[in-house]
Amino acid sequence: MNFNKKIADKMVNPLGIGTWMIGGGIYLESKTTYATYGNEEEEVKAIRYSIAQGQNHIDTAQMYGAGHTEEVVGQAIEGLDRNKLFIASKVWKSHATRLAVPHAIQDMLKRMRTDYLDLVYIHAPFPELEMEEYIHGLNDALDQGLIKNIGVSNFTFDQLKQAVSLSKHPISALQNHFNLLYKAEFPADLRRYCITNNIAMVAYRPLGRKLLADECQNEVLLNMAKKYGKTPAQVALNWLISQNGFYAIPKALKLEDIKENMAALEFEISQDDLEILNMLPDETQK
Numbered sequence: 001m002n003f004n005k006k007i008a009d010k011m012v013n014p015l016g017i018g019t020w021m022i023g024g025g026i027y028l029e030s031k032t033t034y035a036t037y038g039n040e041e042e043e044v045k046a047i048r049y050s051i052a053q054g055q056n057h058i059d060t061a062q063m064y065g066a067g068h069t070e071e072v073v074g075q076a077i078e079g080l081d082r083n084k085l086f087i088a089s090k091v092w093k094s095h096a097t098r099l100a101v102p103h104a105i106q107d108m109l110k111r112m113r114t115d116y117l118d119l120v121y122i123h124a125p126f127p128e129l130e131m132e133e134y135i136h137g138l139n140d141a142l143d144q145g146l147i148k149n150i151g152v153s154n155f156t157f158d159q160l161k162q163a164v165s166l167s168k169h170p171i172s173a174l175q176n177h178f179n180l181l182y183k184a185e186f187p188a189d190l191r192r193y194c195i196t197n198n199i200a201m202v203a204y205r206p207l208g209r210k211l212l213a214d215e216c217q218n219e220v221l222l223n224m225a226k227k228y229g230k231t232p233a234q235v236a237l238n239w240l241i242s243q244n245g246f247y248a249i250p251k252a253l254k255l256e257d258i259k260e261n262m263a264a265l266e267f268e269i270s271q272d273d274l275e276i277l278n279m280l281p282d283e284t285q286k
Contacts, residue, residue: 005247007057007200008149008172010118012086014241015265016057017050017258018204018249023072024065040072043253047076050258051085059175059202059249060112061090061123062104070111078113087112088119088173088202090153091134093126101137105146121151121175125159135166142169151175151202157190164197171199178203178246180212180221180236181283195245203240206248208285212236220280228267237264239277 005014022043047058060073070089077085089112095104105120120141122134138150151173152163164171174194176185178201186194186201194201207213213233216222225232233250240248241264252258269277 005200007086007119007247008170008198010086010148012057012200012247013055014057014247015055015237015261016059016086016202016247016249017047017055018251019047019058019060019069019073020064020204020251022047022060022064022253023069040075042255043072044076046252046255046258047073048080049255050252050262051077051080053258053262055258055262056084057086057088057247057249059088059204061092062095062108063090063092063123067107067111070108074112074114082114086118087114088121088151089117090121090123090175091138092123093129096122096126096129096134096137098133098137098140101134102141102144102146105141109146116145117147119149119151119173120147121153121173124154125152125156131159131162132166135163139168149173151200154185157187157193160190160193160199170197173200173202175202175204175249177205177285178240179206179208179285180239180277181208181218181280182285184282191245199245200247201243201245202247202249204249205285206237206240206250207233208236208283211283211285218280218283220276224269224273224277227273228269230263230267231260233260234264234267235269235277237261238267238269239274241265242269242274 091104141147149172153175178186216232221232225235250261
């Protein structure tokens with residue numbers, strides 16, 4: 001199967017690089033108190049390896065490691081061909097006003113040592129804030145050349161339509177929790193709307209925090225993995241990126257994670273088996 005896809009006008013590998021927990025997982029406002037998990041040198045090597053294998057979509061956020069995750073991403077992409085990369089980040093609620101959004105993005109650029117970002121999301125709808133404020137802030141950042149595309153994350157269908165109505169520029173991506181056993185945040189009507197309006201659907205937690213990987217107990221998925229000679233995680237990722245308009249950003253802290261994820265691109269699930277997987281009911285996930 002040809003998995004080549006575009007977000008807006010740029011070719012993007014549908015299997016991206018999720019960076020939550022890279023360089024520190026505690027999302028505090030003060031960078032002096034973030035906690036580091038794992039080995040940053042190993043994480044940089046893992047990101048660079050994945051890029052070398054064709055994974056050009058890197059997803060991060062302002063609040064990951066209180067900004068330090070973006071610094072690690074900056075180390076990883078240093079010296080690489082920026083035009084071949086698709087780098088996305090997210091603005092947190094502490095900067096979700098019209099004036100603050102462009103300043104937050106300028107700080108992101110410094111941390112990641114780049115002149116622009118391909119995509120910036122608002123991290124969540126933040127009901128205590130005015131949507132018009134941060135949507136206009138993202139539009140201002142695009143007009144200033146800081147970003148190429150605008151996205152929203154953790155939005156419902158109604159919230160997405162409201163964002164589209166407020167935005168001068170197109171909304172290019174919606175990032176929500178979605179995987180083989182949790183489809184609630186991308187219901188069928190929302191998916192149709194996104195496809196019709198050329199809005200990329202980016203899935204975080206594509207492995208359900210290991211429920212579709214090491215901790216998998218779903219008999220259908222386990223049997224499907226056995227049939228194809230793959231792991232449950234690889235089948236789950238392959239199913240996801242086989243869906244029209246979808247991209248996955250599995251977390252990858254180590255080289256072994258990257259290699260495991262990349263193998264999901266190496267086979268094709270039959271249409272009959274895709275239909276079987278499509279029928280699996282949702283399971284509760286946090």
